[in-house]
Amino acid sequence: MILIAERINAGFKDIAEALRERAKGPVQEWARRQTAQGADYLDLNIGAVSKEPSDMRWLVEVVQEAVSTPICVDSTRVPVLEAGLDVGDGRPFLINSTTADPGKLEQVVPLAAEHGAGLIGVAMDQRGSPQDVDRRVENAAQIFAVATDAGLAPEQIFLDPVLMPVRHMQEQGPNVLEAITQYIMLSDPPPHISVGLSNIRSGTSEKKLITSTFVAMAMARGLDAAICDVMDDVLLNVVATAELILNKEIYSDAYLRAFRMKRGSS
């Protein structure tokens, strides 16, 4: 399971403040903590308010100073993504994200190809979020086709079926699971499949239980990546256990500890 740590996001007050004041401390602290928890990538997001490429440039540089963990630049704005990629020090990068909107695809896919970065493709399009399985599959297939035409390998492509809050859009749960099953049939080897995991628990009373139950269910269908709260130990224990059941990790009585040791403790 590829864990993309969500916490360095200016949607959180401490990160917004650090960004505004150019205070490295909180950013580097979260970089270290999430790395120690076993993050495979650190997602960096300057928030909905800022449009400043220089904000992303600063975030990437500050994180690169602190840890060697791969980075996921996260923005809806192409110049912001580009600014982050431009200061990359050679470690692996992931771009979060493109949609199937042709105008978006034609800007973001070349950026990934040029920088050798992985790419998250969210199964939305110019009409907005998908409400059924078919549109999730059409949009993802479109992203996959454009990305592979541009030279990206299947394992550089992360397809996201658009997870929605169980509280408000409960009927979309089965659609997301079914879309995952169809995504893994797109190629051999299959692309990665990723979700913004915290979306599902939005506004609910049982956040950890809902998140961890969903991740087990989605892993049983083929999910192998998630943007998520890596500080959530319930989630990490369920991920470790699901990998065991899928025969991707070896059982030992200390498998939970082994999972952590293998991943982190940097």
Added chain:
Amino acid sequence: MILIAERINAGFKDIAEALRERAKGPVQEWARRQTAQGADYLDLNIGAVSKEPSDMRWLVEVVQEAVSTPICVDSTRVPVLEAGLDVGDGRPFLINSTTADPGKLEQVVPLAAEHGAGLIGVAMDQRGSPQDVDRRVENAAQIFAVATDAGLAPEQIFLDPVLMPVRHMQEQGPNVLEAITQYIMLSDPPPHISVGLSNIRSGTSEKKLITSTFVAMAMARGLDAAICDVMDDVLLNVVATAELILNKEIYSDAYLRAFRMKRGSS
């Protein structure tokens, strides 16, 4: 999710003793406790040692005295199953189990048809436990064919893909999940799919975590029944959450309480 409560089994010391001494107390106490937890069926098993049809007859009568919960008679011996069914008071019964062994099928299937009972069909055969997906599917299809020929409806048939301990037979986890996917394609409406859930955790250090993670994964593939420990609140909470995600129950902030109230509190 159909929960078949496993605790009235002479493999447990208190039940073995109660059976030997014809002491109703412990049996009726477990019947009430498991019913209150929301059991859909109470599994009754006289243990590996006893071969006495009169033991099963006594168990069924004693349980029927205490609760109105449906009963699942559980034995490898046909006369034992028959003794339990014969004293049934008209409530729904389930038979646990037949295998795909022709000698077994030809004895147990008519018993189910004659008593109007549901039937658990375990995907084993005269050669033993299946080690791959194909044999799991062949055996289940064979059971399904014989049972429907005898007049059982798909919804009276519970196919069991043979869950094995993750500690010793880890490679069988993905095979069980894949078999479930194939079982739901056997008919429309599909048969029920059931496992002996506690098998997976045998000998492990993280029993509740492994059991509940597996059940979420299997429910995402189509599992809708399990013989299990209904006293395990972690398990019940995950089952309730998985039903939410599958859009089979409606979200409310009190959905865990609603799940319990709907099922039990007798």
